[in-house]
Amino acid sequence: MDPLTLIGAGVGAVLTVAAAPAVLTAAGFTGAGIAAGSVASSLMSAAAVANGGGIAAGSVVATLQAAGAAGIPLVGQAIVGTVGAVVGAAASMASNSTQ
Template structure:
């Protein structure tokens, strides 16, 4: 992998990990719980209706409120960082293409 792609992957990793808490809050997963009228409240409502009134334990909709309230755990940061690295590397490689 060339140095520019490595830099892109690094920037993607850091950017994703730093931005993740702000993205969660913007979606409505806040430290005070799920914000009324937000994307988070829509997701929670939709999941509850689909599951007969409950939220499946371990589902994305069940774990995001905890991440919004307490922060993203280390394992979650690793996943977010890996996804950011992949996006950064792909964007870097795409921008390096010459014809």
């Protein structure tokens, strides 16, 4: 792997881990609960309808709200960082192939 791809992977990993809490908050998954009128509230409403009125423990909505309220655990940060690294490396390789 060339150095530019490694740099792209590193930048992608760092940026996604750093941005994830802000993205969760912007989507409406906050420390005070799900924000009214947000993307999170729409997801919660759809999940509740699909589950007969409740939100299933361990569901995507429940997991995102837990991360929004308590922060992203280390394992979650590793997953987010890995996804960011893959995207960063792919973007770097794509930009290198156009030169």
